[in-house]
Amino acid sequence: MERNSEYEKFIANARRNFSFRLVNWPLWGGITLISIGIFFAVSIDDHTLFQKLVVAGITELGFAFFIAHIIIITVDREEKQEMRRELRLEQERMETERRTAERRVASKLYLSTVLDVDLPNNVSDELNKYILASKLLKRDQKLKYKIVNLNPFAKLIQSLDATYENVHREPYDYHPPFQSYHNRLPAVEKRHPNEVWGLLSFTLSVSRAGGEPAMEKLISWQRNSQSKHNTSEKEFDFDFDGINLKNPIRLEFGDRVRLQIEWNTPKFENDNELFTNTNFAENMVIDVEYNKDEFEVGYRCIHPRAKECMVVSEGKNYDTINFYFPFMPSNGVITWWRKL
Numbered sequence: 001m002e003r004n005s006e007y008e009k010f011i012a013n014a015r016r017n018f019s020f021r022l023v024n025w026p027l028w029g030g031i032t033l034i035s036i037g038i039f040f041a042v043s044i045d046d047h048t049l050f051q052k053l054v055v056a057g058i059t060e061l062g063f064a065f066f067i068a069h070i071i072i073i074t075v076d077r078e079e080k081q082e083m084r085r086e087l088r089l090e091q092e093r094m095e096t097e098r099r100t101a102e103r104r105v106a107s108k109l110y111l112s113t114v115l116d117v118d119l120p121n122n123v124s125d126e127l128n129k130y131i132l133a134s135k136l137l138k139r140d141q142k143l144k145y146k147i148v149n150l151n152p153f154a155k156l157i158q159s160l161d162a163t164y165e166n167v168h169r170e171p172y173d174y175h176p177p178f179q180s181y182h183n184r185l186p187a188v189e190k191r192h193p194n195e196v197w198g199l200l201s202f203t204l205s206v207s208r209a210g211g212e213p214a215m216e217k218l219i220s221w222q223r224n225s226q227s228k229h230n231t232s233e234k235e236f237d238f239d240f241d242g243i244n245l246k247n248p249i250r251l252e253f254g255d256r257v258r259l260q261i262e263w264n265t266p267k268f269e270n271d272n273e274l275f276t277n278t279n280f281a282e283n284m285v286i287d288v289e290y291n292k293d294e295f296e297v298g299y300r301c302i303h304p305r306a307k308e309c310m311v312v313s314e315g316k317n318y319d320t321i322n323f324y325f326p327f328m329p330s331n332g333v334i335t336w337w338r339k340l
Contacts, residue, residue: 026069033062130329135168138281138327139256145273147290147297147337153188154269154295154337155195159262164279166251173248174257176204188266196223200262202236209254218249269339276302276332286321288335300334303327 037059119127141162148155166172189197200223205215219235236245249257267273275286290297297319303309305325310333313320321333 026065026072030062030065030067030069033058033065035062037062134280134329135166135172136164136174136279137167138277138279139163139165141281141284143275143284143286145286145288145290145335147267147288147295149269149291149294149339150188150192150266152269153185153191154267154271154339155188155192156265156267156271156273157200157262158265158273159260161258161260163256163258165256166253169253171253172251174251175245175248176259176261185266185268195264195266197264197266199223200264201260202262203258203260204249205258205260206249206251207256207258209252209256215256215258270337272334272336274332274334276330277327278329280329281327281331284323284327284333286333286335288319288321289317290337292317294340295337296340297335297337300336302330302332302334304331 037055040055041059141160143161144159146157148157164174166174184197189195202219202221203217204219205217207215221236235247251257265273277284286299288297299310299312299319299321300306301309301323303323303325309325310321310323313322323333
């Protein structure tokens with residue numbers, strides 16, 4: 001299909017650029033003059049100096065017209081197309097700014113007239129930035145922690161399985177929001193040289209709105225157990241601060257992307273881990289696996305309804321935390337532990 005489309009486009013351009021139209025007069029004028037010059041150069045046996053100058057002038061003028069046409073259909077038209085693209089992008093930027101201004105005014109009116117709240121402009125703008133301008137929604141997310149004793153340290157194997165949906169009417173370029181905040185402890189890494197730290201696995205899948213419900217895997221990567229150093233991949237690169245896609249994933253309205261990631265982090269035996277949401281989230285479940293004879297583990301919810309937002313179910317060597325309210329950006333949970 002793509003080859004046929006390219007071929008049809010090539011034929012259409014050829015017809016437009018080389019047809020008998022007034023706009024293509026330099027081409028046909030040039031060919032005519034070149035033909036006349038060649039005809040006289042071949043048909044006349046003995047040329048006088050004047051005749052040579054006339055024939056050369058006609059021929060050169062024909063080539064000048066011909067070259068001018070080639071420049072027009074390549075450089076000049078490319079410049080016009082580039083100007084049109086820049087103008088279109090500028091119009092889109094201005095339209096985005098206009099809609100943003102409208103949302104700010106609408107949110108300010110909503111706060112003052114409906115909720116009867118009069119906030120300073122900088123506060124309402126921040127509210128608009130983090131709430132009204134949010135483009136992604138976490139439909140599902142499950143977080144798993146495994147706390148392992150590395151006396152006198154610990155390691156935290158964490159995995160996140162989250163599905164994001166573009167709830168904005170415009171396309172969105174998705175980048176993984178996962179960050180580890182440079183969690184490195186050289187003393188632990190030196191003491192346990194055979195441990196593989198950092199990113200262990202990374203999978204991205206996409207489901208298009210209106211298409212097949214099954215997820216299509218775009219990236220599926222597993223860390224080699226023998227590889228102790230981070231290596232650059234074709235689709236992404238990573239370090240101890242997070243993951244960077246070399247090409248973002250374009251999400252249309254209603255498209256979903258599923259992020260599955262596993263990370264190994266060195267920790268102290270008395271330590272904590274902070275997890276916060278960068279987007280709205282409908283729900284969250286956390287499973288924490290640890291030896292209850294070695295560690296005491298506790299949880300604190302970062303949420304306006306902190307006292308009632310979660311329920312902890314305890315098992316033999318694990319806890320499961322369920323949350324009953326949606327999460328706003330920057331809401332999350334602190335998991336802490338101490339060695340017994």
